[in-house]
Amino acid sequence: MLRFILMRLGKAAIILIAILTLNFFLIHAAPGDPAAVMAGEAGAADAKFIAQLREQFGLDKPLLTQLGIYLKGVLQFDLGYSYRQQMPVADLILDRLPATLLLTMTAFVISLVLGTAAGVLASARVGKWSDTAISTLALLFYATPLYWAALMAVLLFSVYFNWLPGFGYETVGANYTGFRRALDIGQHLILPATTLGLFFMAVYMRMTRASMLEVSQLDFVKTARAKGLKSGIIQRRHIFRNAMLPVVTLAGLQAGQLVGGAVLTETVFAWPGIGRLMFEALAQRDYNLLLGVFFVSAAMVLVFNLITDILYRFVDPRIRVA
Amino acid sequence: EPVTGGRANVVIQPEPPSLMLGLVQNGPTQMVAGQIYEGLLRYDEKLQPMPQLAKSWEVSEDGLTYTFNLHDNVKWHDGEPFTSADVVFSADVFLRETHARLRTSLEHVESITAPDDTTVVFKLKQPFGPFLGIFEAGTMPMVPKHIYEGTEYKSNPANNTPIGTGPFKFAEWEKGSHILLTKFEDYYEDGKPYLDEIYWHVIPDAASRAVAYETGVVDILPGGSVENFDVQRIADMENTCITDKGWEYFGPLSWMWLNNREGPTADKRFRQAVMYAMDRNFARDALWNGLGKVSTGPVSSSTRFYTDDVNQYDYDPEKAKALLEEMGYDGETVRLLPLPYGETWQRWAEAVKQNLGEVGIDVEIVSTDVAGWNQKLAEWDYDMAFTYLYQYGDPALGVARSYISTNIAKGSQWNNVEGYENKEVDDLFAKAAVAVTAEERQKLYDEVQQKLVDDVPVAWLLELGFPTIYRCNVKDLVTTAIGVNDGFKDTYIEK
Amino acid sequence: MKDPVLSIRNLKIALPEGADRDFAVDDVTYDLFPGEILCIVGESGSGKSMSANAAMGLLPDLVRPVGGEIIFDGTDVLKLSEAEMMDLRGKKIAMIFQEPMSALNPLMRVEDQIAEVFEAHGLLTPKERAARAIELLTEVGIPDPQKAARAYPFQLSGGQRQRVMIAMALALEPRILIADEPTTALDVTTQAQILELIRNLQEKHGMAVMFITHDFGVVAEIADRVAVMQYGKIVEAGTADEVLDNPQHEYTQKLIAAIPKLAAEETEAPVGKTPILEVEGLNKTYVTGGGLFFSKPRVVHAVNDVNLTLCEGETLGIVGESGSGKSSVGRCLVRLMQPDSGTVKLAGHDMAQLSGDALREARKSIQMIFQDPYASLNPRSKVGRIIAEGPMAHGVSKQEAYARAVKLLELVDLDALAIDRYPHEFSGGQRQRIGIARALALEPRVIIADEAVSALDVSIQAQVLDLLADLKERLNLALIFITHDLRVAAQICDRIAVMQKGKVVEMGPAHAIFNNPQSDYTRTLIEAIPGREKELAAAG
Amino acid sequence: MADFWKRFSRNRGAVIGLAILAIVVLVAILAPLLFPQSPWRMVQRPFLPPFAMDQYPLGTDALGRNVISGLAYGAQVSLLVGLVSTVAALLIGIPIGALAGYFGGWADDALMRFTEFFQTVPSFALAIVLVAIFEPSIQSIIAAIAIVSWPPVARLVRGEVLSLRSREYVEAAILSGQTSLTIILRQVLPNTISPIIVLASLMVATAILLESSLSFLGLGDPNLMSWGYMIGAARTVIRQAWWLSFFPGVAILLTVLALNLIGEGLNDALNPRLARRGK
């Protein structure tokens, strides 16, 4: 097991380096450089000023040298310095990461729990009107553009009914502490997490439903019925567990992707996460910061894949014992 | 009567990269750090200098020697006393290295000296008309010598906990969320500031900012915080005041760079046609919610030495068509760069495209992000491009730079980007800058404005109005030409 | 005679719309008596499983009984509620299925799956259940029952899994055991063991067993009484002896006649002396798993130093249990797989060393007929194209290739119009003929038939075997016939090679192998052939 | 074909989806006839509410442009982006998947690592970066969407090819002397068509969503009126003019929904295993 994890980590490291390298070249291929942006923001600049900035950031060195320096830093767990924010990239990201994780993991749990529950329910009533209703509803959520749903949710629940805060991470300035603060954050979390979660719920719902139906056709289900087991037990113990295998795989892929993919939600809900950080870094060509965000979100994907694989080993004895 | 106590909740957008005003001078930094750092002077709505760190000043007859007398009880936020040595260090050492805009102005300065702890003397090489206009915090912020001298300025750890002399000191910065400033108890002006603290809320989405005001989370929306479409709706709310004052020093003027070097835009008639083809009144009403003014030329009406005695380009598509006909425009596509600063600018580009399309000019919008836009301008890779620039109260500081031929150089978007070359204009600007009397300067600037408006080196659009919206019980928010940027010193909240 | 435990009366089961016929089971009546083994035989799709499933209330969705009754204990099972049915299942009637691979839940330990039977009927404490599970496993003869109880299904062999299934079925001592082709997926030797086990348990517990099979060999081995089904109807029923020795119905007669006879005749081998294919020192090892980063790989020595010679016009059989390496040998010969070492001389040229165009050229003379008549034809190509593709790839013009395809279709007794149809429009036997035509299209000298008739029903099997024998004669082909069915091998082969664990353990003329096997392994194989004793008794 | 249609039409949702899609396609094609004026043209006062003037049934936007005309032209963009980027993604994904699956070994390893790599980068973020870097235009958007959406195709095709590759008819083709290329093109790929079609129909839907998301973030082609653009532009005025974001949102919703329904229908009709279940 340990060996397996180490192997996987090694492989992940290689993928990460590859991703960083690709992105490094991509970003440098883009027009514009951070010095110009910063000069621009300063309200005035001359060639000397820009040259100063470029030198300060090491942008005057050959590209490959820059890449080398960067990767060397990364290998020593140093993600570099953000040009624009004048802070270590790692600090900036760590600052924002909890918010993103909170949002995406809540959304993830919502989507997984609701999705599988709905999927199981629908599969149990396949062909009946309730199946159609559940499936259609899920499909509707899936077909709704995320940002649009978010806008409508803000309009409805925040502006019109004024039930929930429509943006932000917490009530700024309220200085809540302890439980009160958690409650406050929780309230802020409801809208973004639900809109994000409902979208992905559809994916799990469809997958669970299909998988349940597929598994219920398998021979061992017939065996179980021949034993005289109650259909509830058969559903739970035999069909559900087997049907969850592909869902687990999908969930592992999704959970990681969510972290880097919450840009839209974070934008609409003004959620201080790394998705937004990335978007800002991109517009400002804050190379190190952008690469850092990519690094972290790709690492998240890999971590979640690894967790899935480990989980999978627990669920599926064929892999565990082999 | 001012009341002490209370908190101001203000929106800040975008989040400033740093609060060290000596190193970074972008808009949001100036707004927040303007409470932390101070300059020697402030300016009233008429751009007349007012005391700040300098309680008084004299200018010699010949216009070459400027003497400033400083307050003697000023302390830095860390308790160290502020003296003339700090001024000399800031202006002569620190800012010369870090502040590109100031550096240009300081080229006129021969020496900066401190005869005693509360006196500073600037000696100029030759008279420089706008010199008294460069002492506000954003242009010449005072930085603590005892912290920065001999260090690597940009990586000094103190940059994260800025130390100034201003009415508020830095307390906390939750990145992506808020910045908190608290009252500086040892401030040198008695009883000021009135507020206990200022919360700057980082809310990156314009609609969210509007909601934040509506739901009472914030009380002050500095200019540009909400989309223009929202201004009226919010202004109509109860207990809400709105002012478009506080931008006089900056005099933000928008225009389209027109590439004078090549393509159809190299032809003066084409450029004039562009001016006639644009319905700028519509743009102001539809996009800017009726705020701001249609510009008459290169100088903002709030800037000194403005004149409206120039050719007027009213919306007249027929005239535009005639001009195009005359020059024999063949329908060549021109590329238009919008300003990547939000929806309004995007819409504006679309409206201009539509306007120009109606007189037969084929426009293609090239969309880029901030970095791409900067680069394209700096590399002159455009045909037409939106922008807006500050004027800093005086044509010599904020106008000439865009039109004089010595300022044509790739690599910057703050100079003569359009590539306009006119010897007469160069001469007039040069003379006007060093002329001693205001009358003399006015005459020269009248002439140069008329010439420029005839040549249309760039297509002027609007003098932008950036209204500040606030609850009416927030008093004395905008008291100077710099508005919110240094306003909180006087602000109090009525109970 | 005693009263029947289960009595099926005029059962009629309707199939959903669009099925191949209206009723899966049409007016079927039969009885199952205590203490007897009733075999239901018939070809695939004849409705054997349906009637049994109906008794368990386990019919597939949309398949409904529409008439008749199934009397158990004096009540009509068809009228029971689902709750009553649940009580019946597992406790009074138990069932085992064909596929041991998929009939157990892959995620649950064996003991838990057995314990579930008790749980389902609310019997015993969890501890007792576990103990019973081990007792049951011991009873069905699983080696090391303690360990097997803790195992997951994938850790057991097919035969062991089938034993687990039986243990589960026996758990509550049901009065009826329904076994739906429980040995079809197993090797002959394992099959023999399982049949014996069922027989013994039946005697010990005095159950009634309904045994479903399509194999008359199995019937002869195990049945007390037999019911023969065709198209959803019972065409003949009686005691095993009556039906096997003296079939009345035409269909039964046909089926019995089609069974390949075991006794290989001592033929005058028509073997030309010229060897066409000489195989020497062939080796093939599979390494699976492992990969770039993963755990220890699994190594299987599938072909272990195999030597073979095939002469012109000869048929060489390769027999052996599943996994013994038969297919691997065949695939190495045609180079669908690269052997690790050894030479394969085809008419003097070493195939094993060729590659690229030379290999393509050499393959013209050695072709293959595949097992699965469904998977061996591209469902998206028309038959004409399937046959003509080979010659065209070797530069024959399209017209000529198609003309040849028509001839070949006639040769295998198919209509020339078939070239314009898709494979799915043909029956299994017809498809196998198409496969044969395709193999012949390149005018090969050697044909390898890997389980070419295993997937076919007996009657069709007989036809295809006849066709092969006929073609071989007419075209002077040499044939390598790979099969696990010794009866088939006995019928068609001149010489036979017996494989075990990658090695050829015995090779010789067919009659010698059957009548005078030299190795123990061959002997076990032969003894395990179902129905052999009865056949010998009849012959002898 | 008739058989296929019969099975497809048994799924009521799929038929509804097809009907909706047909309408969208029709509107897209007829847009220039229905609305001869450019959708960018400022025709009335800004923020004219819906149903106030017959000529502008869905009102006007912040610049007084006709919303319904924008919707019609937006349909063109959405469908174009959806289709072209899907085709592009298929053109990348199918060869990679087919080669990996057919040849196996190190080729498979290399190609799959490559694919995995693209799956590890958060796809929406990558799309944003690509569009920003190559500057927003219809080409760059299509390219970016294709680049982030091909990996599932490659995986699907690889899986299918892997299982088809050991099918006996493929082995028969090898024995009959056909070249690898012929075998891939003639024997293998035609049999992967069904799942690819199903996947493709869903990819078109995803691509439309992706395009609209990019436009929403201001990364759309500034010279083309698209639905995402309309919502993005309307976001800031959502309070005073709900209809500006509402209608294009509904348009996207319906189109994506339609494509998903069609995808499900295709799946039922093309997947014989499901079809037999007689759902």
Ligand SMILES: Nc1ncnc2c1ncn2[C@@H]1O[C@H](COP(=O)(O)OP(=O)(O)OP(=O)(O)O)[C@@H](O)[C@H]1O
């Ligand atoms: N789930 C199902 N849905 C619809 N029809 C079915 C289903 N299962 C079987 N059939 C049909 O019912 C008929 C009888 O099937 P049954 O399974 O009883 O045959 P069998 O004799 O057991 O065949 P085999 O030897 O192949 O198992 C066949 O025509 C078959 O096609």
Ligand SMILES: Nc1ncnc2c1ncn2[C@@H]1O[C@H](COP(=O)(O)OP(=O)(O)OP(=O)(O)O)[C@@H](O)[C@H]1O
């Ligand atoms: N592609 C493969 N990769 C790894 N192992 C394989 C492969 N093919 C076969 N084997 C293993 O090699 C051994 C011999 O397999 P082979 O298919 O030759 O047996 P067989 O005698 O044809 O069996 P059957 O009667 O089941 O067809 C088996 O243990 C099998 O598991």
Ligand SMILES: [Mg+2]
């Ligand atoms: Mg059956």
Ligand SMILES: [Mg+2]
């Ligand atoms: Mg085999």
